Amino acid sequence: MKTVLFALRVSDLDRSLAFYRTVGYVDLGTVPFDDGSSLVWLRLPAEKSVSLELVHRPADGPVEVGGFQHFAIEVESLAETLERLIAAGLRPGEPELPGGTEGPKTSWLVDPDGYRIELVEWPPSGPPTVE
Known part of the structure; x- marks a missing residue:
């Protein structure tokens, strides 16, 4: 088994698409329904298939994020990613070292509906693995 994708319900599809495209996601397709x-x-460019699904249901009203903690995106260089996102008008948080100087470098970003995204640059030893 493997995780295929996760879905986020969004309040304003155009606003969310602009945000996630700025982060680096590319569109694979849209499935429209008769109810709007x-x-x-x-x-993401390095992925071979869908990894994020944006669900837009205008009739349900604005999204209220609750119970969802965050999802993470691995980046090659946190410093370069933050520079690019800031230049594009996004507001990522300051870099953090949650595991100390030998651990990952992270930063937090919040999407237009309030979903939190953790940007992670793994140390040279790589991410934790199971043998």
């Missing part, structure tokens, strides 16, 4: 709802499938 739609699903949009996205992936």
Whole structure:
């Protein structure tokens, strides 16, 4: 088994698409429904298939984020990623070293609906693995 994707319900599809495209996601396709709802499938450039689904249901009203903690995106260089995102008008948080100087470098970003995204640059030893 493996995780295929996760879905986030969004209040304003155009606003969310602009945000996630700025982060680096690319569109794979849209599934429209007769009631005005739609699903949009996205992936990061290094991914071969969909990894994020934006769910837009205008009739349900604004999204209220609750119970969802965050999701993480691995980046090659946190410093370069933050520079690019800031230049594009996004507001990532200051870099952090939650595992100390030998651990990962992280920063937090919040999407237009309030979903939290952790940007992670792993140390040279790589991410934790199971043998």
